Amino acid sequence: MAPKYKLSYFDMRARAEPTRMMFAAAGIDFEDERVSFDGWPAVKPTTPMGQLPVLEVDGFKLCQSMPIARFVAKETGMAGKTNIEQAQADAFVDEIVPLLPTLYDVAIDFPTDEAKRAEQAAEFEKDMVRRLERCEKLCGSNGFLVGNSLLWCDLVLHTVGDNIENYKPGTLKSYPKLSRVMASVNANPKIAAWIAKRPDTTF
Amino acid sequence: MAPRYKLTYFDVRARGEPTRLLFAAAGVEYEDVRITFDQWPAHKDSTPMGVLPILEVDGITLSQSMSIARFIARETGMDGKTRLERAQADAFVDELEELIPKMAGVVVFPKDKKDKEEKSKELDKLIAERLGKCEKLSGSDGHLVGNSLLWCDLVLFNIAHNIEEAYKAGTMQDYPKLTKVCDTVKANPRIAKWMTERPAGQFDF
Numbered sequence: 001m002a003p004k005y006k007l008s009y010f011d012m013r014a015r016a017e018p019t020r021m022m023f024a025a026a027g028i029d030f031e032d033e034r035v036s037f038d039g040w041p042a043v044k045p046t047t048p049m050g051q052l053p054v055l056e057v058d059g060f061k062l063c064q065s066m067p068i069a070r071f072v073a074k075e076t077g078m079a080g081k082t083n084i085e086q087a088q089a090d091a092f093v094d095e096i097v098p099l100l101p102t103l104y105d106v107a108i109d110f111p112t113d114e115a116k117r118a119e120q121a122a123e124f125e126k127d128m129v130r131r132l133e134r135c136e137k138l139c140g141s142n143g144f145l146v147g148n149s150l151l152w153c154d155l156v157l158h159t160v161g162d163n164i165e166n167y168k169p170g171t172l173k174s175y176p177k178l179s180r181v182m183a184s185v186n187a188n189p190k191i192a193a194w195i196a197k198r199p200d201t202t203f
Numbered sequence: 204m205a206p207r208y209k210l211t212y213f214d215v216r217a218r219g220e221p222t223r224l225l226f227a228a229a230g231v232e233y234e235d236v237r238i239t240f241d242q243w244p245a246h247k248d249s250t251p252m253g254v255l256p257i258l259e260v261d262g263i264t265l266s267q268s269m270s271i272a273r274f275i276a277r278e279t280g281m282d283g284k285t286r287l288e289r290a291q292a293d294a295f296v297d298e299l300e301e302l303i304p305k306m307a308g309v310v311v312f313p314k315d316k317k318d319k320e321e322k323s324k325e326l327d328k329l330i331a332e333r334l335g336k337c338e339k340l341s342g343s344d345g346h347l348v349g350n351s352l353l354w355c356d357l358v359l360f361n362i363a364h365n366i367e368e369a370y371k372a373g374t375m376q377d378y379p380k381l382t383k384v385c386d387t388v389k390a391n392p393r394i395a396k397w398m399t400e401r402p403a404g405q406f407d408f
Contacts (some may be wrong), residue, residue: 049298049336060287067293072288083277084263090270095252134252 005072006031007049008043009053012099012201013162015065018155021185025150026076028068034199066093073152080151088146092138092153095131099160102127105166108203124145128164139177143184150188158185163203185195208233210277212256213240214405215311216361217270217303222275224357225380225386227397229279237407269296270357275355283353291348295340295355302362306331309331310369311406330366334378341380345387350389360388369408 005120009016011034023030035043035052048063055062055071062068070084071150073079080086106124110117125185139145145153159183164171169202185191208226212219214237217220226233231269238246238255239325250257251266258265265271273293274280283289311321338360340348362387366374375382388394 023373048340058287062290062294063289064294064297067290067297070293071286071290074289082260083274084265086277087265087270087274088263091252091265091267094267129405131271138251 004028004030004057006017006033006056007053008033008035008047008056010035010037010040011199012160012203013198013203014104016068017063017150017159019055020198021155021158021191021194022069022072022076022078022152023079025155025190027190028076029184035135049157053098064131066097069152069156078150081147081149085147086149089151089153092135092145093156095135096153096156099124099128099131100163103160103167104165104203107163115149128171132172132178136175136178139181141177141180143180145181150184154181154185155191157181204223206232206234207238207260207400209259210234210256210271211236211238211246211250211259213238213243214328214402215307215408216365216401217307217408220361221272221358222256222258222268223401224361224394224397225275225279225281225354227393228352228357228391228394229281231275231279232257237402237404245318245321254309256294262298271301272296272354280358281352281354284349285349288349288353292353292355294359295347298336299355299358302326302333306362306365307354307393307408310365311408326370327384330374334374339376341384343380345383347384352387356384356388357394360385 005028007016007023007030013020020030022028040052043052044050045145048061051062051063053065053068055068056186062071062131070079073089080089102124104132106121111120136147140147142148144150145157157178158181161178172182186195208259210219210222210226223235225309227230232258232306241266243255247253251264256264256268256271260385261360265274273282273296276292295311303328305322309319313322315317337347342349344350346352353367359381365383365404
C-alpha cells in the first residue's frame with residue numbers, strides 16, 4: 001500500500017529535514033520526493049504557493065515548511081505535551097529557523113565579491129550569536145529545549161546546528177545546553193539510523 | 204480575580220494585535236499592558252528573549268508573537284477544526300507575517316525620504332506576492348480556511364487594515380476573496396466593539 005504521506009522538496013536537508021527526521025523517529029513510511037533544480041519549473045505550478053516543501057496527505061497538499069513540520073509533529077506526538085509546551089516549542093522554532101536561509105547565503109550561495117562576502121558573514125554571525133544565546137538561556141538543562149522529551153523544535157535546532165557546524169566547526173561548544181540537545185537527537189536510535197542512510201547533500 | 208492572561212507589547216497594533224483580536228473575538232478577559240518605546244530599555248532584560256510581545260500565563264512567560272497568537276487561538280478554539288485546517292491556517296500566517304515588519308519599515312521607521320521610497324517599492328512587490336498567493340488559496344465564503352473565523356483571518360485583517368489605513372488605500376480591491384474575509388471579521392460584533400474601544404496607540408500601526 002502506498003505511504004500515507006508524500007513529502008516533496010529539493011534534494012537538500014534544510015527546511016524539510018525536521019519533517020523527515022520526525023517520520024524516521026516515529027517509524028512512519030513516507031515518500032521522500034526530491035525535486036532537482038532543473039525539474040522545478042515543471043513542478044512549481046502544481047504546488048499551492050509555488051514553493052517547496054509540499055506535503056501530500058489524505059488527498060490534500062499542505063505548504064510552508066514549518067506548518068508542515070508542526071502538522072507532522074502533532075501526528076507523531078512530538079509537538080509538545082501541553083498547550084504551553086507547544087507554544088514554547090513554537091517560539092524556539094521561530095527563533096532558530098530564520099538562520100537557515102541566511103546561513104545558506106553565507107555558506108553555500110555566497111557573493112563572489114570578497115568584501116561583500118565578509119560583510120554578509122559578519123552580519124550573519126552577529127545574528128547567529130544573538131539567537132543562539134537567547135535559546136541557550138531558555139533551553140532546558142536535561143537535553144531537550146522544552147520539557148523532558150524530544151520535540152520537533154529539537155530537530156529544527158539539530159538541522160540548523162548541523163549546518164552551522166559545517167560552516168564553522170566548534171561553534172556550538174559555546175552553548176552547552178544546546179549541545180546537549182544536539183547529542184539527544186543524535187542518540188535517538190531511529191534518527192541516528194536515518195542520518196546514517198539519508199542522501200548526502202551539502203546543506 | 205486577576206485575568207489569567209497578561210499580554211505585554213508596545214502601544215501599537217502590529218505584532219500584538221492578532222492576539223488582542225483573538226481575546227476580543229472569544230470574549231476572554233486579559234491584561235493589555237502597553238510599553239512606550241521610552242520605557243522599553245528598562246523592561247528589556249526582564250523578558251525571556253529581550254523582545255516583545257510576551258504573554259504571561261500560569262506562571263510561564265511565552266515569547267514570539269505568532270507562537271503566542273497560535274497558543275491563544277488553541278485556547279479559544281480558533282486555530283482550526285481539524286489537523287489539516289490548523290496546518291492550512293498556519294501556512295496563511297507564515298505567508299502574511301513578513302508584511303508587518305516590512306510595512307513598519309515604510310510607515311513608522313523610514314530613515315529618510317529616499318529610504319522610504321526604496322522600501323515602498325519593495326513593500327509593493329511583497330504585498331502583491333503574498334496577497335496574491337493568499338487570494339488564490341483563500342476560501343470563497345469569507346474565511347481563509349474552512350467555514351469559521353480562525354486566527355489566520357485576524358492576522359490578515361490586522362495587516363489589511365494597516366495597508367488600507369496607513370499605507371495605500373484601495374490596495375485590497377484587487378483581492379476580492381481576502382476583502383470578503385476582512386468584511387467577515389469587521390462584521391463580528393465583538394471585534395467591531397473592540398475596534399471602537401481599542402487605544403489609538405503610540406503609532407497608528
